[in-house]
Amino acid sequence: MAGFEGTKWAAKQLLYKLKDKSVELQDVDAKVYAVSRSIHYGLFLAFEGIRFFCKKNKQGNVEAIFLNLHKNLERFRRSISFNLSAEQQGIVPAVTEIEEVLLGYLKDESMKSFLERMADSGAQGYLRPFTFDEARSIGVTFPEKPAIRAVVCRYDSYLGEPFTGVVIPDMVRAVGVNGTGCLKLGINYLVSVKAVDAAKQLYPGAGAALFLDDRPYDPIQTRKISEWDSSCCLFALRDGTVIKIPESNLILPSVTIGGICTILKQMHVNVVERDLSYGELIELSLGSQVVAICSIGTAGILNRAQKVVLVDEKRKVIAEQNADENHELYRKLGDARSYYWDIYRERVSCPEGMTLKKFMV
Numbered sequence: 001m002a003g004f005e006g007t008k009w010a011a012k013q014l015l016y017k018l019k020d021k022s023v024e025l026q027d028v029d030a031k032v033y034a035v036s037r038s039i040h041y042g043l044f045l046a047f048e049g050i051r052f053f054c055k056k057n058k059q060g061n062v063e064a065i066f067l068n069l070h071k072n073l074e075r076f077r078r079s080i081s082f083n084l085s086a087e088q089q090g091i092v093p094a095v096t097e098i099e100e101v102l103l104g105y106l107k108d109e110s111m112k113s114f115l116e117r118m119a120d121s122g123a124q125g126y127l128r129p130f131t132f133d134e135a136r137s138i139g140v141t142f143p144e145k146p147a148i149r150a151v152v153c154r155y156d157s158y159l160g161e162p163f164t165g166v167v168i169p170d171m172v173r174a175v176g177v178n179g180t181g182c183l184k185l186g187i188n189y190l191v192s193v194k195a196v197d198a199a200k201q202l203y204p205g206a207g208a209a210l211f212l213d214d215r216p217y218d219p220i221q222t223r224k225i226s227e228w229d230s231s232c233c234l235f236a237l238r239d240g241t242v243i244k245i246p247e248s249n250l251i252l253p254s255v256t257i258g259g260i261c262t263i264l265k266q267m268h269v270n271v272v273e274r275d276l277s278y279g280e281l282i283e284l285s286l287g288s289q290v291v292a293i294c295s296i297g298t299a300g301i302l303n304r305a306q307k308v309v310l311v312d313e314k315r316k317v318i319a320e321q322n323a324d325e326n327h328e329l330y331r332k333l334g335d336a337r338s339y340y341w342d343i344y345r346e347r348v349s350c351p352e353g354m355t356l357k358k359f360m361v
Helices: 069-082 086-091 095-107 109-121 186-202 255-266 278-286 328-344
Strands: 012-017 023-027 050-056 062-067 124-133 146-155 163-167 208-212 225-228 232-237 241-244 270-273 290-297 301-311 317-322 356-360
Touching (some): 062 109, 062 328, 186 208, 232 328, 278 317, 301 328
16 A cells, blocks of 8 residues: 655644543554554544645734545544444534534644644645544444544655556455445455555555455456555546546545546546446557556545556456556646645635635644
């Protein structure tokens, strides 16, 4: 799985207990109980990744700028709800409550110097709220003391270009019938890491694994492409079309991919939302009809794979898809990535349907 480069952490982390609504700021390296359902069984482990940018206004005050924040928080709320019982749904926080708590964390005096340095350097910011059971128990039950924690960092890059991806058809990232693939849950990501490890066995320089759907008993060519190991996909074709995989119980409803598609449409690129079978991708690649296969996610925004290695059921290489860097659509994808980040920096206008929010911190 791709990693962050040049990461620097804020000194404090947030602890928000869902039952009594108490807020506490702890050191960023504050320990968790060795005896916890969250550690032993992975129960109540949900998380969210939220990109933001800090800048100083004319008065010299630091502002934190978010794009489509409500969508991140709505997705986080759905993940929290999934991890709690029917009787516990009353303590699932509203989106407005989560926003208020996270902003209170950023506005705390202890965060001031970190955010000021971030504003001065123009760095990318990442807010990572996650859930944890604060109870000292290893019982296989729902959490007794569910809480939200959050940490903040700034970073230089994530994944980046060029990168190589490998299709791993014999592993399944999530099972659609359980409704987990559309949530950011810890239970999904061990498989993601294992898939990237498998990709490296085929191609040592691989940085990502591409998954097919959860029907490994079907003929491989009829199976549908789902996601990268830790991001969503876009497929740019030589005829100028960009294919977006439809959302489902296997597909994380990416906040970033919606914004990128909006920008591409504004650039008069034909974006089509439809399923793409693996057999069709193989045929398009062998016919040199694919310009680039992109990884879309919060941290990296958009990265174009230099190469995607296509394999059969036994992981035998049957084709290699190489990006066409000279095609106009390849350039437009890079322009869309730059535009997306420039929205945060208020260098360009925010497209209709996207929401930019600024908070004084």
